[in-house]
Amino acid sequence: xxxxxxxxxxxxxxxxxxxxxxxxxxxxxxxxxxxxxxxxxxxxxxxxxxxxxxxxxxxxxxxxxxxxxxxxxxxxxxxxxxxxxxxxxxxxxxxxxxxxxxxxxxxxxxxxxxxxxxxxxxxxxxxxxxxxxxxxxxxxxxxxxxxxxxxxxxxxxxxxxxxxxxxxxxxxxxxxxxxxxxxxxxxxxxxxxxxxxxxxxxxxx
Amino acid sequence: xxxxxxxxxxxxxxxxxxxxxxxxxxxxxxxxxxxxxxxxxxxxxxxxxxxxxxxxxxxxxxxxxxxxxxxxxxxxxxxxxxxxxxxxxxxxxxxxxxxxxxx
Numbered sequence: 001x002x003x004x005x006x007x008x009x010x011x012x013x014x015x016x017x018x019x020x021x022x023x024x025x026x027x028x029x030x031x032x033x034x035x036x037x038x039x040x041x042x043x044x045x046x047x048x049x050x051x052x053x054x055x056x057x058x059x060x061x062x063x064x065x066x067x068x069x070x071x072x073x074x075x076x077x078x079x080x081x082x083x084x085x086x087x088x089x090x091x092x093x094x095x096x097x098x099x100x101x102x103x104x105x106x107x108x109x110x111x112x113x114x115x116x117x118x119x120x121x122x123x124x125x126x127x128x129x130x131x132x133x134x135x136x137x138x139x140x141x142x143x144x145x146x147x148x149x150x151x152x153x154x155x156x157x158x159x160x161x162x163x164x165x166x167x168x169x170x171x172x173x174x175x176x177x178x179x180x181x182x183x184x185x186x187x188x189x190x191x192x193x194x195x196x197x198x199x200x201x202x203x204x205x
Numbered sequence: 206x207x208x209x210x211x212x213x214x215x216x217x218x219x220x221x222x223x224x225x226x227x228x229x230x231x232x233x234x235x236x237x238x239x240x241x242x243x244x245x246x247x248x249x250x251x252x253x254x255x256x257x258x259x260x261x262x263x264x265x266x267x268x269x270x271x272x273x274x275x276x277x278x279x280x281x282x283x284x285x286x287x288x289x290x291x292x293x294x295x296x297x298x299x300x301x302x303x304x305x306x307x308x
Contacts, residue, residue: 024253025249025253027272027274028230028249028252028274029249031229031230031231031271031272031273031274032230032231032234034271035229035230035231035232035273036231047247048247052247053247053249053250056250057249057250057253060250060253060254191212
C-alpha cells in the first residue's frame with residue numbers, strides 16, 4: 001500500500017467524523033510521510049494499517065464525546081451519535097465483516113436485554129403508581145359510607161403509591177450508571193480487539 | 206519484543222519526551238522506536254487524546270516550504286506526567302522485587 005492509498009483508505013474509514021478531525025488525521029500522516037521521505041510502496045510497515053488507526057480514533061472519539069456530557073443529559077442526539085461512532089469503530093477494526101457483524105449483533109442483543117429490563121421496571125412502577133392512586137381515590141369515595149374500609153383503601157393505596165415512586169427513583173439512578181458502564185466496556189472491547197489483531201500480525205511476522 | 210506497553214505507559218512516555226522539548230510527529234515516533242512495536246508506533250490517536258485531555262497542545266511551523274505540527278506539553282500535562290512518574294517508580298520497584306526475589 002502506498003501513501004496515497006493509505007491516506008485514501010484512512011479518510012474513508014473515518015467518514016462520519018467531523019471534517020476537522022478527519023483533516024487533522026490526514027495532515028498528521030501526510031506530514032509524517034513527508035518527513036520520513038518514504039520511497040517504498042509499503043507504508044504499512046512504518047505506520048500500521050489504516051483500519052486499526054481508524055478504529056482506535058473512532059472509539060476514542062465516541063468515548064470522549066460521551067464523557068463530555070453532563071451527568072443526566074440524555075439528549076437523544078448524543079446517544080445516537082455515540083452509538084454510530086461505536087458501530088463505525090467496530091467495522092473499521094481489521095477483523096473482517098462477518099466477525100464485526102457478529103460482535104455488533106451480540107452487542108445489540110445485550111443492549112436490548114438491558115432495555116427490556118429497564119422497561120419492565122418502568123412498567124411496574126407505572127402500574128403501581130396507577131393502582132395506588134386508584135385505591136386512594138376509591139378510599140376517599142368510601143369515606144362517607146364506610147369509614148374503616150375507606151381507611152384501609154387509602155392506607156394500602158399510599159403504600160402501593162410509595163413502591164411505585166421508589167421504582168421510578170431507582171430507574172433515575174440506575175440508567176446513567178448502566179449507560180456509562182456500557183460505553184466503557186465497549187471501548188475496552190474495541191481496544192482489546194485491536195490489540196489481539198496486532199498480536200496476530202506480530203506473530204505472523 | 207516480548208512485552209507490550211500499556212496505554213498509560215505509552216502516554217507517560219510521550220509526555221516525558223515532550224517535557225524535554227517540543228517535537229513533531231515523526232521525531233516523536235523515532236524517539237519511541239526503541240520501546241514500541243511497529244503497530245504501536247502510530248501515535249496519532251495517543252496525541253489526539255492527550256490534546257483533548259489538555260495535557261498537550263499544538264502549533265505549526267514552516268520548514269523548507271512544508272508545514273510541521275509541533276506538540277508541546279502543557280502545565281496540566283507536566284503535573285500529570287509527574288503523577289505517572291511516581292506511579293511508575295513504585296510499579297518498577299515492585300515488579301523488580303517479584304522478578305528478582307528481593308525483599
